Structures are given as C-alpha cells and as structure tokens.
Amino acid sequence: MEYDVCIVGAGPAGLSAAIKLKQMCQEAGEEISVCVVEKGSEVGAHILSGNVLEPRALTELIPEWKAEGAPLHVPATDDRFFYLTRKHALRLPNPPQMHNKGNYVISLSELVRWLGEKADGLGVEIYPGFAASEVLYQRGAVAGIATNDFGIGKDGRPKDTYARGMEIRARATLFAEGCRGSLSEEVMKRYNLREEAGSDPQTYAIGLKEVWEVAPEKAKPGHVWHTVGYPLDQSIYGGSFLYHMSANRVALGLVVALDYRDPYLNPYQEFQRWKSHPKIRALLEGGTVLQYGARCLNEGGLQSVPKLSFPGGALIGCSAGFLNVPKIKGTHTAMKSGMLAAEAAFTELTSTSAESGAAADLAAYEDALKASWVWEELERERNIRPSFHFGFWPGLALSAVDTILLRGRAPWTLRHRHADHEALQPASGFAPREYPAPDGQVTFALNDSLYRSGTNHDHDQPAHLRLRNAGVPAAVNWPIYAGPEGRYCPAGVYEYATDEHGREKLQINAQNCLHCKACDIKDPTQNIRWTTPEGGGGPAYTMM
Numbered sequence: 001m002e003y004d005v006c007i008v009g010a011g012p013a014g015l016s017a018a019i020k021l022k023q024m025c026q027e028a029g030e031e032i033s034v035c036v037v038e039k040g041s042e043v044g045a046h047i048l049s050g051n052v053l054e055p056r057a058l059t060e061l062i063p064e065w066k067a068e069g070a071p072l073h074v075p076a077t078d079d080r081f082f083y084l085t086r087k088h089a090l091r092l093p094n095p096p097q098m099h100n101k102g103n104y105v106i107s108l109s110e111l112v113r114w115l116g117e118k119a120d121g122l123g124v125e126i127y128p129g130f131a132a133s134e135v136l137y138q139r140g141a142v143a144g145i146a147t148n149d150f151g152i153g154k155d156g157r158p159k160d161t162y163a164r165g166m167e168i169r170a171r172a173t174l175f176a177e178g179c180r181g182s183l184s185e186e187v188m189k190r191y192n193l194r195e196e197a198g199s200d201p202q203t204y205a206i207g208l209k210e211v212w213e214v215a216p217e218k219a220k221p222g223h224v225w226h227t228v229g230y231p232l233d234q235s236i237y238g239g240s241f242l243y244h245m246s247a248n249r250v251a252l253g254l255v256v257a258l259d260y261r262d263p264y265l266n267p268y269q270e271f272q273r274w275k276s277h278p279k280i281r282a283l284l285e286g287g288t289v290l291q292y293g294a295r296c297l298n299e300g301g302l303q304s305v306p307k308l309s310f311p312g313g314a315l316i317g318c319s320a321g322f323l324n325v326p327k328i329k330g331t332h333t334a335m336k337s338g339m340l341a342a343e344a345a346f347t348e349l350t351s352t353s354a355e356s357g358a359a360a361d362l363a364a365y366e367d368a369l370k371a372s373w374v375w376e377e378l379e380r381e382r383n384i385r386p387s388f389h390f391g392f393w394p395g396l397a398l399s400a401v402d403t404i405l406l407r408g409r410a411p412w413t414l415r416h417r418h419a420d421h422e423a424l425q426p427a428s429g430f431a432p433r434e435y436p437a438p439d440g441q442v443t444f445a446l447n448d449s450l451y452r453s454g455t456n457h458d459h460d461q462p463a464h465l466r467l468r469n470a471g472v473p474a475a476v477n478w479p480i481y482a483g484p485e486g487r488y489c490p491a492g493v494y495e496y497a498t499d500e501h502g503r504e505k506l507q508i509n510a511q512n513c514l515h516c517k518a519c520d521i522k523d524p525t526q527n528i529r530w531t532t533p534e535g536g537g538g539p540a541y542t543m544m
Helices: 012-028 056-061 108-121 182-190 193-197 267-275 278-284 331-351 363-370 373-380 384-390 392-405 446-453 472-481 518-522
Strands: 002-008 034-038 050-053 078-084 089-092 104-107 125-128 132-138 141-147 150-152 158-163 167-175 204-213 223-229 238-244 249-257 288-298 313-315 465-467 494-498 504-508 528-530
Touching (some): 002 012, 002 141, 012 108, 012 331, 167 331, 182 193, 182 313, 204 267, 249 278, 363 373
Parallel strands (some): 078 223
Antiparallel strands (some): 050 104, 141 167, 204 288
C-alpha cells in the first residue's frame, strides 16, 4: 500500500499530525493521502496517562473543540501539593509549574478516541490492530514501515489463521510510537540522531495508575493532588498524582524514576504502599477499582531530545521526548510537535514531485519546533529534573533557585550523564525489601490488578520479549542483581524458577505484557529487546 504520509501510532502526536495535514489540504485544495497504523486493538486501547490537560495545542488544532464535543468536562479547580511521611501529609506551597487554572482533568484514552474520530472524518485512514514491526529503507532513506504477520505459532510456523503483514510505503514517515518506541529507537541508532544533536541519554520513569469509583460524598471533581516523599526514600526521584474526574471517578498513580540503584525495589509494591497511606486510604475505602495499567515516560527533557528529522521522516511526540517533567504534562507538547511536523511535511510534499524519488526532507520541522513555545517551555524547565541527581532536598533547593529566583534563565545547563540501566547496583549492597500482603480492598495482588488492565495476547505466537543472549539472566541478572526483572516489571512478565538441576532460570510470560517498556529500559545488561507482538494484543484501556 502506498501513501504520501504514514504515521506510526495513534496517540496525541500522531493523530494531531494527521488532522493538521488534512486541515491544510482542505484549506489549500491539495490532496495528500495519510494513514495511521496503531498496534492497539482500537484507538486509545494502549493510551495511559495521569492527565491534567493544558488545552493550548488542542485549541490551536481544533479551536471549536468545546462545541465539537471534546471530552474535556472537568476543569481543574483546586491544586494541592503534599509531602508524605509514613503517617502524615504536610501540605506545601504549589510549585509554579503545577498551577492548573485553565486546565482539565481528563482521560487521555477518551480524548484520543475523540481525536481518532476527527481524523477519520477528515479522510485519514486509521488501521488499529496493525503493529508496525519493521522500518523500510530505500536508497538510505526511510520509505515506510511493514506490519508483522498474523497467525505465526510459537514454533515459528504459519497457523491456519496466517496472514502476511503489509508493506506501507510512504513519501514521509512520522514515528509517534510514544515513550521508547521500538522503531523510533532503531531509527535513532541508524541515523545517529543522538550524536547528531549532542544530546544526553534519555532518562525514564515508570508510571503505575488506577482509576477508582469512590463514594459520592468523597468525590470532588476538579481537585488535583500531587505528593512527594513516602513511600519512596530520598535517593529515588518520584511522586504521585490523584485527580478527581467526573462520575465519582478518581485517577491516581505513582511515578518512580528508573535511575534507582536498589535492585530490590519493586515499583508495583511501592504503589500499593502509597495507597495504604492514611491520606490516600481514607479516600479509597469503600470504593471500587475499575482499571489498572502502567507505562514508562520520558524524563530527560530538553537535554535528551535527539535530532528530530532524518531522510524520509521525523520523530514526534514522546518518541522524541517532549514531556515537561516539572509541569507533569506532555500531551500538549506532543500534539504541538505533531502539528509542526505536519506543516513541514505538507510544504515538502506539495513542493516536491512524487516522481522525483527524492527522500522527504523534514528539517524545517526541527527549526519550527525550536522556534515554538514547546522549546521555550522545555528550555525554561531544563534544570529541574537533573538537579535531583544531587538528592531530594538539594534538588528541591536548586529547583527553587532556578524557578523562583532565576525564572528558568540559569546560565548553566545540568546534564544527564548516565542511562538508567547503568544506575542499578549489585544486590550485595542492599537488603531485600519486605512488602505487606495485599488486603484486597485498597491494595491488591499483581494478578488481580493485571486482570483489570484487560491485557491479552494470543499465547501461541513467538515471544515479543527477546533475549539477545539467553545465558545472561542466569549468569548475571540472578547472581549479581537478584533477578530485578521480577520486580521492575509491573505485569509479572518475568519470574525465576528453579530447574531440574537446582539452577535459577528466567521464565518470560509475554502474554502478561502491558507494553510499558520498563524491561527494555532497566535491564542492567540491555539484554532484553522489546519488539511488537501480533497486532491487537496488549492492554485494553478505556478510561486511562
């Protein structure tokens, strides 16, 4: 199949790019064919975000979004920021970046489905359930993508349901896969995009989230809480969010930076501990948890943004890493990046003949982004996250100086020196952590939570989580790091079992995978490679 533009990923960035392209076509009387491939079973199925939306980019893209029924129903009305100890909550002044007047408490998966409808109405062809598994190249340039085959058994042989994947050839390909996109990472390496930009290693966090229905008398639509402190110790960057939505729903979660050192740390169990805090438990008791999920997010900020364009395409949204960490927002910047890439693609494709065979040059996108409010925003906040490499309290003090006294105009730029997997230390330097048993009311066993994610994969397919060297887990990860895969994964994908010879062997339960990418990021030897499973597999989020 041939298109002018192929977009990989139906998230905020990808759909904004598609919509913008078609809007420009309508205004100019041009025709550009656009397709979006999405590995989730439907648009929004893989979208998870603790989200208080700043509607700036949405207003630029669809000025009449209120009249057109965008699912932004709950204005943020009350901001609260707490420092938690084991039993108490100390209210602190809200950091300036976390003032949410004019923003909306939303479900991003619901907004993305609405954007998908808008794109479809403009003539964008959207293919949910098709996983882009391969980048196509021609004469040194990206020429599109290929989707993986359906109906391949664990043994690698075709089943009765076998169907060959498609090649989607495109003049321009936009990668909007989200954080740690597998094809985006391939393209970065092939074209040395980090080296070209002189960027730091990307740094990440794992976000664990639940949506609850709470008792009506406890629901306060529009209330926005953030916390730092308990249960994380001061060597770990992270915090929590709790957002009151409509219909007595509350979205809540814990975010843990993946540059932690202790291999015994279990982010899922830390999330359960956080829910047990008296401040949080009081809200949740008597309520019902509706959905659970997890996803990694970029935290590197401006310093970790790679070169954005390459022959034949560009990186947009969280594939490149535009999350504003201090603001705890990335949807508006992702959408704007997609819109700017669309403008560059439109200009390039309408001024260059398709018959010329020349690779699309989207360098104008990068120039436009650096001249936009996205770059200005990230530049202003660039020192906040790396200041916490010095520790929690020094980081808080440095952030205050940078934000309040210098107003984001510090003459220095702090750097991210190491990738997250390099931070993990041998288990011999730490004590195993004992976590309390779940109570089944506020805290839950992992398998119970996993059920609420709706995740599902055909068991009879090749594992999409692959080991570069099958001997490394038993030779390195277990004896040196005490098998950290079984703890940093929020879905129980990895577990060690004793074989018939009394040796520990890694078992991979790929069917449990939430597509969070934590294993691809945190594995200490970078031995785990995340690839796309058969299209349509994975979580089935509806309100995340």
